[in-house]
Amino acid sequence: MRTSRHFSLLEVMVGxxxxxMAAGAITWKMLGFIEKRRFKTDLEHLKSRILTTHALxxxxxxxxxxxxxxxxxxxxxxxxxxxxxxxxxxQFSSIQLHFSDVLLNGKQxxxxxxxxxxxxxxxxxxxxxxxxxxxxxxxxxxxxxxxxKGAGDGGKKLGPVHPDEA
Numbered sequence: 001m002r003t004s005r006h007f008s009l010l011e012v013m014v015g016x017x018x019x020x021m022a023a024g025a026i027t028w029k030m031l032g033f034i035e036k037r038r039f040k041t042d043l044e045h046l047k048s049r050i051l052t053t054h055a056l057x058x059x060x061x062x063x064x065x066x067x068x069x070x071x072x073x074x075x076x077x078x079x080x081x082x083x084x085x086x087x088x089x090x091q092f093s094s095i096q097l098h099f100s101d102v103l104l105n106g107k108q109x110x111x112x113x114x115x116x117x118x119x120x121x122x123x124x125x126x127x128x129x130x131x132x133x134x135x136x137x138x139x140x141x142x143x144x145x146x147x148x149k150g151a152g153d154g155g156k157k158l159g160p161v162h163p164d165e166a
Contacts (some may be wrong), residue, residue, distance in 0.1 A: 039132045042097040043139050046077055047146055049095060050114065053079040057116035066114035068102065073133075075099050079116075103129040103138075 007015075050066065057064045062083035069076060075097040081090035102109045105126040115123045128141040 035132065035134075036137075038098055039130075039137075039139070042099065043130060043141070045095055046097055047141060049077055049079060049092065050143075050146065053092070053114070054116050054120070054122060056081075057118055058120050061118045063118055064116040066116065067111065068097075068114070069111040070102075071096075075102065098133060099130045100133040100135075101129075101131040103131075 046068075053064050053066050056062075060081070060083075062081050064079055064081050066077060066079045076094045077097060078094040079092045084090060102112065104112060104124060106129075112124070112128075117123075122144055125143045128143065129138045130141070131138050
């Protein structure tokens with residue numbers, strides 16, 4: 001005669017503890033991966049917003065201002081058109097960025113004001129470094145080389161082009 005043997009309470013608890021430890025290790029790794037992806041995505045959003053604001057300044061023939069500032073633990077970027085009257089001021093909704101530090105040419109910043117001129121010029125120019133929270137990993141963003149040209153490299157002329165110059 002065959003008797004069926006059931007698991008004891010201790011065996012079930014040990015098995016459950018092993019499963020929970022494996023799940024905790026996987027969750028820990030996934031959180032680190034999610035944090036890295038958020039950092040890269042935020043950097044791409046900022047780059048996209050800078051490129052868009054630059055294109056608007058050139059195409060609208062209006063000066064724009066972009067303000068990157070620390071707001072507690074996060075950073076925000078807001079772009080505002082400076083040329084129209086205040087009552088009809090064009091602007092983007094602000095974006096939230098999860099950086100811990102922003103450095104411009106190696107100096108830590110609490111706020112950076114970008115000026116996008118209708119001529120295509122952008123100030124400030126230089127190397128921006130962004131640090132991830134809880135990490136020393138940094139990402140660099142070179143202005144004006146994010147626009148596909150360096151300062152004074154003889155690249156394409158910015159701004160409106162007369163038909164005879166094309």
